[in-house]
Amino acid sequence: MKIGLIVNPVSGLGGTVALKGSDGADIQARAVALGAIPRAAERMAEALGVLAPRVGPDTIWLTAGGPMGADLASGLGLPGTVEIVHEPARPSAADDTGRAAVAMAQRDVDLILFAGGDGTARDMVAAIGADAPALGVPSGVKMYSAVFAVSSRAAGALAAGFLARAGGATALREVMDLDEAAYRAGAVETSIYGYLSAPETTSGLQGGKSASGVGERTEAMVIARKLRAAMQTGVGYLVGPGSTLAELKELCGGGTLIGVDLVRDGGMTARDLDGAALLREAASGPCRIVTTLIGGQGFLFGRGNRQITPDVLRAVGVGHVDVAATRAKLIGLQGRPLLVDTGDADLDNELARPVRVTTGQGEVMVRVRSASAIEENE
């Protein structure tokens, strides 16, 4: 068994000193000057504390040199052998994460554990896409991506469970990131940068092969058939990003994972439309928006689908929004509401009412809140 370990040594530096992220060498330098402590190695050690006792002595740990994993691996005395597949620059640079991941994927790694935040996940997805299973150990400042376990220990447990089942189930999970420069200036701009192939969580689902068990992918296919069957002729469907909706796009002739695509009369008619193009469609005739939960926090609008601008939403009409999601994703919210953050406070308030979410089994009614209202209350 081959397990990849990548520690982003500068991840999380900015957050502890209120710099809102750690992207860019000068920010990292400022963070260190302000007394920031790197958290990623510590978080990875916690994850390995759970994982290491549950792997065999024949395990091969693939990692990157120095602070990117090798120091930690030798310090912890992991069972098995440690191989360094990439020597990073000192200090390490952003492309070191990608280079290490590529080297691991080439060695047919069973799972890459990476400790970092959204920026690290972006480097991962840019380098390997969904070529190798990967799981994030949360240690960044902002984590909008859905590729992180809820805690470092949970990451270790999830990894152990996944590795114990040879060829365990994976699901495509969004990698999202804020534009940190804009964020520091007070604006939240998030985009989807791609999808990593991550182990399916066991908490919301039953593990293993059970007769009544339906995997997330299967449920997404059931949802896709339901949504397509309910589509009306003459109506334009603006289908947003997300792995759940990717199955619908596939059914309609193939679309994009991270874009907003147009489906009309059951067929794909345009892909990856920007805000202006969407507005033209909305103005040209009856349209509906089809959306799903984006990222680990359950955003409906405002994260990863900024193309659906407030103008587009108003032109289509807030009553013409269809929401779909797998039950596992809804359960993963643990009672929290869905969030909207379109950048238009009035529109957010209009959207902040319970929505019917189409699942593989009937509909589920879920509360929606304006993210900015929640932040103000906190």
Added chain:
Amino acid sequence: MKEIASFRRDENGKPKNRRYHQARWDEPIIFELDQPGERGICVPEASDTIREAAGDVLARLPAGMRRSAPPALPQISQNRVLRHYLRLSQENLGADFNVDIGQGTCTMKYNPKVNEHIARSHKVSELHPHQPAQTVQGMLDVVYRFEQIMKEVSGMDRFSFQPRAGSQAIYANAAVIRAYHEANGEGDQRDEVITTMFSHPSDAACAVVCGYKVITIMPDEDGYPDFEAFKAALSERTAGILFTNPEDTGVFNPRIREFTDAAHAVGAICAYDQANANGLLGITRTLEAGFDLCHFNLHKTFSTPHACGGPACGAQGATARLAPFLPRPQTVKTDNGYVIDDDMPQSVGKVSSFMGVLSMVVRAYAWVMNLGADGLREVAEIATLNNNYLMHEMLKLRGIEVPYTLESPRIEQVRYSWVKLFEETGVHSGELGVRLADFGLHYWTSHHPFVVPEPATIEPTEAYSRADLDEFVRALAQVVDEAYTDPEKVKTAPHACPIHKVDESSFEDPASWAVTWRGYQRKLSGGDQASGG
């Protein structure tokens, strides 16, 4: 002098863990024990006199009812039949063998054997459902009296004992909802039913079988059904709500009246899934919670046996407004005794044959009469006390948690979570439950999907003593300790049971299993056509 061995099983006032091993018999299927010519009972040949008096008996049967060939039953002597089934029973973990508190939500209370005695008496067992009403006045009297008891327990105005299972009673409730709206000309308009994530899955399933679209309400952060989402789900399309309370978590929703009031405000019917009402008897009632319909599983709260999936009785109750829609026939008391009233033009019809499984009504009636009204309330109080004592002891175990608010005590059961233990050891909740089988115990996780991660649902009922509960916790404590010190031992369990691991992958392949001997033969011979259907 040599000391006489002690068989006491307690240590410092607490029961010791059992040294247990289940029996293993490599027993064939009974059809494979077939010995041509062997008989259980040798019926003597009829004398000539009888033969002549009877004439050609077979010719009197309608041609369509005569067998062309004898039934394909195994030919086997009585003692071998008995041996066969006793051996199988030893390979099982029956309710009367163990501290059966691990099948949470199922209310596995003790089934008093005196009630079995009454139900199996010829006065009950030899009645024929086609007998005229005047010849079964005693049985109808029991039905009538038990209906009065159930009316008092619930506040409802009429009951039907026809449904033969809890799910069938839920189906009957959904059917009554549909019939009511159809009678009011709103059948087409009202096409949605609302349920909650922690209600029994049959509530959603039965509504779908009745043709309804189902909307599920998720629990909020505190574990209660999300009221804001519920209100938003209600509309002029809502036909009814199918709710459990307390839900499977054991949490009682104190705002239930607000839910039913809001549902009534849009013209919906409220059906209360009281399959398990073991924490409610004599404390709260269906009517006061604002419901129009309900059902009670006599095999849960009212102590009748579960009997491996039936036959059972799901007692269905309705207010006067909905009573005309209940299944027919109904038992009606008149000045000239009881009659079986089949003239119910608005009834949903039959959900099962005749009047249901009346032997279960007899058992439940005997149970209630034994306890009296105060005794019923005491059942609920002790069941709740037992549960809260058990939770107190369970929470001392490492790696266990109780999700959602602990401000109010749990009612009759608790859905625990072993997610912490799983994260620390890699051992799943289901594996802990299986390892318990090595101590002659077991527990169940939860319905799917697992909203509570790594769940375990335990329901002690009123039937078990403090020593019984201590024995369960003590065995579980050892299993938990093993999960931390020797997880492989737990993951490879059971070690003391004849069946070790079931390969569940075969469940998904219909070609590799059969539920009847005939089906097995058919699959063995290569399909339906080969066997001639």
